[in-house]
Amino acid sequence: MATNNKDNQWKVDFPIQQLDATQVSRRDFAKFLCLVSGGLAVGSGYVAAKANFFPAEKVQGEHFVCKKDELPQGGTKSFVIPGSTIPYVLIRTEKDDFRAYEQKCTHLSCAVFYMPKSGKIECPCHNGWFDALTGEVLAGPPPRPLPRLDVIFKGDDIYVREFETSPKTL
Amino acid sequence: MSNFREAQNQAHPNKTSTLMVALIVVLILNVSIQIWLLYTALNNALNENVDIAFPAFLASLGLFLVGFGWLYFMPGIIRNKKVKYR
Structure with missing residues (x-):
């Protein structure tokens, strides 16, 4: 037993009294909390700098995706814009609407899929649901709508370009 | 003259x-308030509401400085008489 007086060698090896040990632990915890606090402040600074001075690059110009007849009603086509690694998905709904969204859930970046005949896009990771016509969140944990691209037609060809949002209403 | 410490x-x-x-x-x-600030700033920045990010950073920095100054009041290690074991 540690308190046995016959062998007190451990007291030489670890010469800290119980009361001191308790205090050291709580002091270290308080300092660690302060370190975490500093880390969070730095993180907030990074977010502020990134948002204000290095905004995300927008899609430049128009990009060909596929021909109209390659995509059946209720079908989807994944594509990547040249020069970017962001995956997108082009959806042709059963009502013949064409929509293009980033194929990354806004929750934890899982791939999202169009659920045929439902008019909804599903994120299978945490059961998140988006409206296939607007990209708005319908249910689940995603905090933001899916980023969207404009779909335009040139004859039978389908092109995408940066989505032009309507002026914000206050 | 003695002081608080x-x-x-x-x-x-x-x-x-x-x-x-x-x-x-x-x-x-x-730290809890800072986590909330960071979460809010990040979500709004990704949603193209960048105006919130800078005030959130200032608030977070202020809270860190408050916490850092707060450590001044941390009690010192309790010193007992040294006990000789041998």
Whole structure:
């Protein structure tokens, strides 16, 4: 037993009294909390700098995706814009609407899929649901709508370009 | 002339214990608010509402400085008489 007086060698090896040990632990915890606090402040600074001075690059110009007849009603086509690694998905709904969204859930970046005949896009990771016509969140944990691209037609060809949002209403 | 720190170091262990707990509670509260600020700033920045990010950073920095200054009041290690084991 540690308190046995016959062998007190451990007291030489670890010469800290119980009361001191308790205090050291709580002091270290308080300092660690302060370190975490500093880390969070730095993180907030990074977010502020990134948002204000290095905004995300927008899609430049128009990009060909596929021909109209390659995509059946209720079908989807994944594509990547040249020069970017962001995956997108082009959806042709059963009502013949064409929509293009980033194929990354806004929750934890899982791939999202169009659920045929439902008019909804599903994120299978945490059961998140988006409206296939607007990209708005319908249910689940995603905090933001899916980023969207404009779909335009040139004859039978389908092109995408940066989505032009309507002026914000206050 | 004695100051607050000297008096605090001479305080009874029960008092220093209470001070320590109060200090940690306030630090946890600060960190919780900072997590909320970071989460809000990030979500809004990704949603193209960048106006929130900078005030959130200032608030977070302010809370960190408050927490850092708060450590001044941390009780010192209790010094007992050295016991000779041999």
